Amino acid sequence: SAVISQKPSRDICQRGTSLTIQCQVDSQVTMMFWYRQQPGQSLTLIATANQGSEATYESGFVIDKFPISRPNLTFSTLTVSNMSPEDSSIYLCSVVGHPRLGNEKLFFGSGTQLSVL
Amino acid sequence: GQQLNQSPQSMFIQEGEDASMNCTSSSIFNTWLWYKQDPGEGPVLLIALYKAGELTSNGRLTAQFGITRKDSFLNISASIPSDVGIYFCAGPPNFGNEKLTFGTGTRLTIIP
Numbered sequence: 378s379a380v381i382s383q384k385p386s387r388d389i390c391q392r393g394t395s396l397t398i399q400c401q402v403d404s405q406v407t408m409m410f411w412y413r414q415q416p417g418q419s420l421t422l423i424a425t426a427n428q429g430s431e432a433t434y435e436s437g438f439v440i441d442k443f444p445i446s447r448p449n450l451t452f453s454t455l456t457v458s459n460m461s462p463e464d465s466s467i468y469l470c471s472v473v474g475h476p477r478l479g480n481e482k483l484f485f486g487s488g489t490q491l492s493v494l
Numbered sequence: 495g496q497q498l499n500q501s502p503q504s505m506f507i508q509e510g511e512d513a514s515m516n517c518t519s520s521s522i523f524n525t526w527l528w529y530k531q532d533p534g535e536g537p538v539l540l541i542a543l544y545k546a547g548e549l550t551s552n553g554r555l556t557a558q559f560g561i562t563r564k565d566s567f568l569n570i571s572a573s574i575p576s577d578v579g580i581y582f583c584a585g586p587p588n589f590g591n592e593k594l595t596f597g598t599g600t601r602l603t604i605i606p
Contacts, residue, residue: 420596
């Protein structure tokens with residue numbers, strides 16, 4: 378099974394609705410992050426998911442639009458709220474501090490391809 | 495904020511040829527990472543560089559940490575079809591920071 382699993386892998390959603398993306402890691406990790414990759418673009422950090430407290434958002438991203446949870450050291454969710462076509466992107470979960478992958482490096486899940494109609 | 499510019503933006507090479515790409519920053523980086531992204535997948539870490547001037551290989555891939563600390567280079571030798579994908583450089587904008595800034599990407603296409 379995958380070290381970092383994301384669900385769903387892809388979805389097509391109607392504007393105005395919300396989608397919650399799940400990220401499950403097979404071991405406890407130090408840090409978890411959420412990135413966005415818009416079509417044909419590079420990766421942009423949305424936020425750091427903090428275990429047991431509010432996420433830390435990067436400039437241009439807000440909690441109302443992208444609420445994040447991290448209830449424990451192996452799981453996090455990202456919700457894309459009140460979606461519009463501009464939210465169509467790949468959303469990627471990433472981790473640092475995985476005991477087998479390497480403590481100091483950033484590793485990614487396979488991503489969630491979101492299309493908003 | 496810091497930007498990482500990659501060149502070329504895209505490249506087309508014949509199978510068996512080498513591919514070279516580079517990444518430049520407007521400021522100093524203390525770590526350089528190179529990732530590859532296949533369609534429909536998340537980026538996969540290829541090589542990590544930690545010291546200025548460092549040259550590191552991973553199979554047919556070789557990467558160098560520029561001595562100015564503002565650039566890095568990736569070379570792929572004797573390309574094969576599975577090398578197709580998008581290559582990203584990345585680095586932490588602040589020392590000891592796990593958050594990464596990613597480059598603009600280089601799309602590699604291999605002509606059979």
